[in-house]
Amino acid sequence: MSHSLKGNLTYEILTKAEREGYGILAQTCYDAQSVIALVRAAERNRSPVILQIFPVTLAYGKGPFLRFCLDASVFLIIKTLLPYPWDISDIQTRASAHQASVPIAVHLDHATDPEHIELALSLAEQGIAFDSIMVDASHAETDEENIALAQPHIERAAKCGVLVEVELGRLEGGEAGLRVISDAKLTNPAKAETFMNETGALILSPSIGNLHGLYLNPPNFRQDILKELKGRFQGKIPLCLHGTDGVSDELFRECIKNGISKINVNSAVRDVYVKSLASALQTKPFPDAIEEATEVFAGVCDRFFEVFGSKGKA
Numbered sequence: 001m002s003h004s005l006k007g008n009l010t011y012e013i014l015t016k017a018e019r020e021g022y023g024i025l026a027q028t029c030y031d032a033q034s035v036i037a038l039v040r041a042a043e044r045n046r047s048p049v050i051l052q053i054f055p056v057t058l059a060y061g062k063g064p065f066l067r068f069c070l071d072a073s074v075f076l077i078i079k080t081l082l083p084y085p086w087d088i089s090d091i092q093t094r095a096s097a098h099q100a101s102v103p104i105a106v107h108l109d110h111a112t113d114p115e116h117i118e119l120a121l122s123l124a125e126q127g128i129a130f131d132s133i134m135v136d137a138s139h140a141e142t143d144e145e146n147i148a149l150a151q152p153h154i155e156r157a158a159k160c161g162v163l164v165e166v167e168l169g170r171l172e173g174g175e176a177g178l179r180v181i182s183d184a185k186l187t188n189p190a191k192a193e194t195f196m197n198e199t200g201a202l203i204l205s206p207s208i209g210n211l212h213g214l215y216l217n218p219p220n221f222r223q224d225i226l227k228e229l230k231g232r233f234q235g236k237i238p239l240c241l242h243g244t245d246g247v248s249d250e251l252f253r254e255c256i257k258n259g260i261s262k263i264n265v266n267s268a269v270r271d272v273y274v275k276s277l278a279s280a281l282q283t284k285p286f287p288d289a290i291e292e293a294t295e296v297f298a299g300v301c302d303r304f305f306e307v308f309g310s311k312g313k314a
């Protein structure tokens, strides 16, 4: 690992989880309320977590929204530890040292379009940096093309201390504002080591039969591929599971046992949150509706911390 990535929060959270055999919720947030809800849930469960946003949200809120996510992930926690009035220098010291009581990393999911990658990296160069980003070149026709597309971004990210996740193989389906891929390609573990070495990326998202969107048949994940990847990468490259809609608690646990440490969740939390917000707004004052929906979001996260075994690990 390059020197600048030493102490990277995403990497620390994931390698500790892998070592101790639990999974980390990597939850997509679309707005400020979701960010506050996720931080609230992580704090009350004493769980590490990864706060994710999509490029579409970054393009909408740009630097100010990313700064809010980064601040929320330290400030909301630290202020509860300090007597009021809070000493801002103390907060800044702790924040920059990543010493929040509950570690929360901020991650950009599925950055595919060059202008989104450029936005994330130029913000990082201005000091508003994600802990990690996914540079998704999995639409490339060959591994070589995937490497060639991803590698320059990864080198630039590393200079700012930003860790990069890549996908090897290809997942079917599409998420909010993402490119839709129709032909799934499974990850070949034998090629994965070369791929990770040549890209310089440090988180691997494998294609093991997982797909984005709803599963028409019950998910059938290739645990043999996961086990082989674990054998090759344990202690070095954390593995991330995408495409988790409708995945059972039992299957989540099996994937964690076989090497997954980062678990991307999007609509399982978002959909109940949106439904709750829409319905509460019909009958309640705005702040009350917001609070109710925030608690619904946090409540689903509470359950994931239990299922993934990360509760009490922070």
Ligand SMILES: [Zn+2]
Pocket (backbone or CB within 6 Å): 110, 175, 212, 242, 243, 264
């Ligand atoms: Zn994904």
